[in-house]
Amino acid sequence: MSQVYNFNAGPAILPQPVLEHARQELLDYQGRGMSIMEMSHRSKEYEAINSGAEATFKRLLGLGDDYRVLFLQGGASTQFAMVPLNFLPPGGAADFIVTGAWGEKAQEEAAKLGRAPIAASTKDSNYSRNPRTDEITLSDDAAYVHLTSNETIQGVQFAQFPDVGDRPLIADMSSDILSRPFDAHKFVLIYAGAQKNLGPSGVTVVLIRQSWLDTAAKTPPTMLRYSTHAKNNSLYNTPPVFGVYMLNLVLDWIEENGGLEGMAVRNEQKAALIYSAIDHSNGFYRGHAATPDRSRMNVTFRLPSEALEKQFVAESTAAHMVGLGGHRSVGGIRASIYNAMTLEGCQALASFMGEFARKNG
Numbered sequence: 098m099s100q101v102y103n104f105n106a107g108p109a110i111l112p113q114p115v116l117e118h119a120r121q122e123l124l125d126y127q128g129r130g131m132s133i134m135e136m137s138h139r140s141k142e143y144e145a146i147n148s149g150a151e152a153t154f155k156r157l158l159g160l161g162d163d164y165r166v167l168f169l170q171g172g173a174s175t176q177f178a179m180v181p182l183n184f185l186p187p188g189g190a191a192d193f194i195v196t197g198a199w200g201e202k203a204q205e206e207a208a209k210l211g212r213a214p215i216a217a218s219t220k221d222s223n224y225s226r227n228p229r230t231d232e233i234t235l236s237d238d239a240a241y242v243h244l245t246s247n248e249t250i251q252g253v254q255f256a257q258f259p260d261v262g263d264r265p266l267i268a269d270m271s272s273d274i275l276s277r278p279f280d281a282h283k284f285v286l287i288y289a290g291a292q293k294n295l296g297p298s299g300v301t302v303v304l305i306r307q308s309w310l311d312t313a314a315k316t317p318p319t320m321l322r323y324s325t326h327a328k329n330n331s332l333y334n335t336p337p338v339f340g341v342y343m344l345n346l347v348l349d350w351i352e353e354n355g356g357l358e359g360m361a362v363r364n365e366q367k368a369a370l371i372y373s374a375i376d377h378s379n380g381f382y383r384g385h386a387a388t389p390d391r392s393r394m395n396v397t398f399r400l401p402s403e404a405l406e407k408q409f410v411a412e413s414t415a416a417h418m419v420g421l422g423g424h425r426s427v428g429g430i431r432a433s434i435y436n437a438m439t440l441e442g443c444q445a446l447a448s449f450m451g452e453f454a455r456k457n458g
């Protein structure tokens with residue numbers, strides 16, 4: 098079997114033990130003579146996966162009965178509309194702290210449905226940093242404040258979340274959810290497409306505070322109401338069963354590997370290896386993000402020329418490191434090093450970077 102180090106941004110690397118576990122029971126799930134994909138979502142087997150995934154997710158974040166975890170479809174992109182449909186009342190305003198391309202999209206979508214003032218934007222610095230506290234202007238009566246915890250394309254991440262007072266806080270955590278400990282109680286709603294840090298594409302995880310859910314609008318179409326999915330334990334319609342099954346295995350894997358603390362320790366070590374290769378290249382590599390705002394999940398950098406970037410991607414691919422080309426909108430190089438990426442993979446990339454700089458610098 099030919100193995101590669103997979104630095105794709107999403108769909109992305111999955112933990113090897115999870116893939117092996119899934120292969121083991123692919124053809125015969127728990128002696129039922131068929132795969133989980135072929136079973137009813139009302140079966141007791143699937144019910145156990147569905148409720149197990151919700152319980153493990155909440156346990157990892159230290160949350161109790163005041164939160165629900167929903168497994169939806171439509172990706173994080175559908176959440177860009179679903180959040181304001183449910184929680185942006187007529188005449189109200191939702192404040193957006195925009196630190197990259199995904200936050201921009203979330204704001205634009207909300208602005209189609211109501212007032213969505215930009216409370217802060219770092220666009221003028223090419224989304225290379227987080228805003229300072231004095232750059233954030235929040236509405237007094239904000240229905241909620243929205244931020245993107247990790248901007249996957251630009252590679253900037255909030256180390257600490259900005260203080261929004263008692264305004265309800267909502268985050269798109271698609272690319273760094275469960276990568277480190279954080280106080281989930283600060284948020285009324287968190288959403289994440291699974292395909293970066295949680296599992297395969299096709300599932301979108303929504304964490305929602307029950308008391309906040311109770312305030313949702315009653316008017317949106319059935320499938321676009323959080324309450325529909327909460328009332329039915331994410332089984333209102335046919336769920337993406339294989340995706341939730343894989344997600345459940347990934348959650349178990351996180352728990353077995355030290356939980357969020359364990360993930361954070363490893364993620365810090367991994368990111369440090371690659372940032373150190375950037376910082377010790379005598380300027381050959383130029384990191385995109387300001388040092389304090391560097392993402393531990395998506396490391397973005399440029400080389401002296403686009404020709405060298407092309408060569409970097411070609412040679413790294415030949416060396417079995419795939420997915421290193423930057424997003425088509427910004428170019429450069431992006432190494433996505435989600436939870437499932439190994440320290441060994443990051444060591445391999447760091448040493449390749451050192452050699453490449455020596456040869457071409």
Ligand SMILES: *Cc1c(COP(=O)(O)O)cnc(C)c1O
Nearest residue numbers: 172173174199249269271272290
């Ligand atoms: C990938 C990504 C999205 C889009 O997710 P889809 O599931 O493709 O809709 C949104 N926000 C962030 C932060 C992302 O990384």
